[in-house]
Amino acid sequence: MSVTAVRPPAAAGRAGTGKDLGSLRRRRPVRRPAALWSRRRAITLLVARDLKVRYASSALGYLWSVLEPLLLAGIYWFIFTQVFTRTVGAEPYIVFLLAGLLPWTWFNGAVIDAARALHAEAKLVRSTNVPREVWVVRVVLSKGVEFVLSLPVLFLFAFIYGASVDWQLVLLVPAMLLMATLVFGVGLLLAPLVVLVRDLERVVRIALRLGFYASPVIFAVQDVPEPWDAAFSFNPLAGIFELCRAGFFPGVVDWGHVGLSAVVSVGLLVVGWCVFARLERTVLKEI
Amino acid sequence: MVPNEPVIAVRDAGVRFHRGKRHRSMREFLIRGERGTRPGEFWALDGVSFDVRAGESIGVVGRNGQGKSTLLKLIAGVMLPDRGTVDVDAGVAPLIEITGGFVNDLTVRDNIALTAGLHGMSKADIAERFDEIVDFAELPDFLDTPYKHLSSGMKVRVAFAVVSRLEEPIILVDEVLAVGDKAFKRKCYARIDELLAAGRTLFLVSHSERDLRRFCTRGLYLRGGRLVEDGPMDAVLATYEQDNGGVK
Numbered sequence: 001m002s003v004t005a006v007r008p009p010a011a012a013g014r015a016g017t018g019k020d021l022g023s024l025r026r027r028r029p030v031r032r033p034a035a036l037w038s039r040r041r042a043i044t045l046l047v048a049r050d051l052k053v054r055y056a057s058s059a060l061g062y063l064w065s066v067l068e069p070l071l072l073a074g075i076y077w078f079i080f081t082q083v084f085t086r087t088v089g090a091e092p093y094i095v096f097l098l099a100g101l102l103p104w105t106w107f108n109g110a111v112i113d114a115a116r117a118l119h120a121e122a123k124l125v126r127s128t129n130v131p132r133e134v135w136v137v138r139v140v141l142s143k144g145v146e147f148v149l150s151l152p153v154l155f156l157f158a159f160i161y162g163a164s165v166d167w168q169l170v171l172l173v174p175a176m177l178l179m180a181t182l183v184f185g186v187g188l189l190l191a192p193l194v195v196l197v198r199d200l201e202r203v204v205r206i207a208l209r210l211g212f213y214a215s216p217v218i219f220a221v222q223d224v225p226e227p228w229d230a231a232f233s234f235n236p237l238a239g240i241f242e243l244c245r246a247g248f249f250p251g252v253v254d255w256g257h258v259g260l261s262a263v264v265s266v267g268l269l270v271v272g273w274c275v276f277a278r279l280e281r282t283v284l285k286e287i
Numbered sequence: 288m289v290p291n292e293p294v295i296a297v298r299d300a301g302v303r304f305h306r307g308k309r310h311r312s313m314r315e316f317l318i319r320g321e322r323g324t325r326p327g328e329f330w331a332l333d334g335v336s337f338d339v340r341a342g343e344s345i346g347v348v349g350r351n352g353q354g355k356s357t358l359l360k361l362i363a364g365v366m367l368p369d370r371g372t373v374d375v376d377a378g379v380a381p382l383i384e385i386t387g388g389f390v391n392d393l394t395v396r397d398n399i400a401l402t403a404g405l406h407g408m409s410k411a412d413i414a415e416r417f418d419e420i421v422d423f424a425e426l427p428d429f430l431d432t433p434y435k436h437l438s439s440g441m442k443v444r445v446a447f448a449v450v451s452r453l454e455e456p457i458i459l460v461d462e463v464l465a466v467g468d469k470a471f472k473r474k475c476y477a478r479i480d481e482l483l484a485a486g487r488t489l490f491l492v493s494h495s496e497r498d499l500r501r502f503c504t505r506g507l508y509l510r511g512g513r514l515v516e517d518g519p520m521d522a523v524l525a526t527y528e529q530d531n532g533g534v535k
Contacts, residue, residue, distance in 0.1 A: 045404040049397070127387035128405045129364035129379065281367040285304060 032277060035131045042130045043137055050142040066150045069101040076101075076218050088219035090249045092161035098154045099245040100217040102147060103179060107237065108208055110143035114187025115194045115204045122287045132280055133273075136187040140180055147176070158248055169247030178240050178258075182265035188272030192279035195286055216241055221257060233257050236264040292376070293338035294457060294488055295362060299371035301512075302332040302357050331357045333512040334371070341377075341456065344489040346503030346520050348527045354512040355492045359383050359459050362490065377488075378407065378455035385446040385461075391435035395426060395445055398434050402449050416452050423474070424448035444471055451478050458482055461492045476501075496524060 055061035077094045080086040089096040117135040118125055125135060151172075158165060194200050215237040216224075224232050232238060233254070239261030242253045305328050332354040339345060347355045360366035361373045363381040388402045399420055403413045421427055424444045429437065437445070451458070460479070479502060483489055493499055499506070499520060506523025508516040510530070516523050 039407075041409075042405050042407075045401060049393070049401060053392075123384075123387040124390075124405070126365055127381065127384045128402075129381070130405060281369065284366050285302070 032131065032133065032273065036133050036137065039130050039134060042134055043141065046134070046138040047141045047145065050138065051145060054142075054146070062149070065146045066153050069098065069105045069150065070153065073097045073101050080218065088223040090220070090245075090252065092157075092163050095154070095158050095161055095163045095248050096220075096245065097218060098157055099248060100215075100241045102150050102154055103175065103240060103244050104212065104215065104217050104237070105150070106143050106147040106179060107183060108212070109146075110140050110183040111186055111190070111204065111208060113139040113143065114183065115190035116201055117187065118191045118283060118287060119195050119198075119201075125284075125287055132283075133188065133276065136191050136276075137184060140183045140187060143183070144176065144180055147179075163248045164250070165247055166250060167247075168250065168253075171243040171246040171253070174258075175240050175243035178236075178243070178261055178265050181269050182236050182240070182261075185265060185268030185270075185272040188276040189268065192276055192283045195283045196279065211237075220252065221254065234260060234264070236261040236268075292340075294341050294375070294377045295339035296374040296376075297338075297361070297371070298336050298373075300332060300335045300358075300361060300368045300373050301330050301370035302354075302361065302366065303328055303369045304331045330512050332361070332368075332509075335509075335512075335514045336371075337507065337514065337517055339488060339490075341488055342486045343505055344483055344503045345491065345505045345507060346499040346523070347490065347492045347507045347509065348494075348499065348523060349509035350531065353509045355509055356383065356461055357512075358507075358509065359461050359490060359492055362457070363459055375457070377457050378453075379457045379459060380406065380450050380453035380455040381459045382447065382450050383459055383461035385450060386442045389434050389442065389446060392433055394431045394433055395437070396430045399445065399449055402446075403453070406450065406453050406455075408453060412454070420448045420452050423452070423478070425471075440468065440471075447475060447478075451475075451482070455487075457488045457490070459490045462494075499524065 054065065073094060076097050080088070081093055086093060113120075114136050117139050118132065121135055125132065157163075190200070190204060194204075214232070215235055216232060221229055221232045221238050221242075233256065239254075239258035242257055245252045335354075335358065347358060349355050357366065359381070360383065361368055362375055363379050363383060364375065365381070388405065389398045390401065393401065399417065400413055403416075403420075404410075408416075421430065424441075424447075426437075426441060426445060429441070434442065434445075458479075479489070483502065489502060491499065491502055503520045506516070506518060506520040507514060508523045508527050516526050
């Protein structure tokens, strides 16, 4: 009848997902990515809004997003080249630092924001029927776009310091894919838990602060003496940072690290998604 | 959509809530985990089953805290049943917690685009209906004002304007008609009449007998989370009144 006729395609497309969302009991986890994909417009809308708030609402918007990694890079550069004699990393050290600090900033920011994604947007989560994963994906992607926008800073320093640049720069692409997978997994795991256990948010911040030194940002895994290096190579960020540095420092990539990173990231994503699906019902009541 | 197939099928749906605080400390969470029945739990909705066909207009009655809003949230998909199933075969325009989806720091213009988009309206549709929405909300001069600076009446007006413009076959209305001045209320009524005439399915939660009689043909009466009566609106209202000794 006429009601069906006046419905726009968008609404018609949702009819199917509406059913999926309603009968979640019978819905297997494999259906979730499909439901999420069908509402990708909601994600682009939210990411666009985040970036707008970030860059349009303050004149120094762009500067703010690169200021922290720049200041950190400056400090570590000073400490390790002027105060101590540097024995870690590679030359030029400032490029080595930035190639680790910029992806670390993405990881750090996205994990903090993703952990409180459901809690912070409680009102929207309560009133809009989109797959709840949207709130986590949105954070991962917003921070990812900020990372891409901060890359010119890295290239600028590589140019100034005359770092060699070669084709391995394309490894930034798999690095970003791995990072997105990893952060999405961690976010899915933490977001519902933070709603149920509020003090977890503090734990996350402390863990990240320690994680900075447990990750090869200011040094490379190769600089860590035995037997500790084994522990560092299990850090999924090790492989990702090596891929980010590959274009400037040939031979820095240990494909074993990259493989481990991929396994850990995908594993965390699966575990995170299962936890998210299981806690969703409780979270919606508690939020 | 096949005619006469139910658009909403609720089967033995139950939602369990917990009195008081839950999962406050890490310790409690680690020891008890997420599942398990604890003292102080109750079913806000318990074993509710019914079917709704396209074009029906349903009024939900019951005293406060008897599960009316929980039922609407299940249908809107913003809450999930702990037991049973809720199948909704068509898009839903939820006029519940209506101002919830609006972001204080964004302007009215951005909020309209964001909320409409989150509810699944396409970019082209938003552009096309933008003037209509602004017109309905009567706020052409406030388009670039941050949402937080609007009065509470204005907020509801914007929200109602957006959500009631969604081209979804099912509309959920929860008490929003209680807010707003007389003139705007009249407009809302007219809009709901319009939607009903177009064959939409309506779910109305209200304490106003007049509204219920005006819009609804079928009534659901919830008491203690259970569906105690499902029948013609007038009959359901009669039972409800009898139960509560004339308390409305």
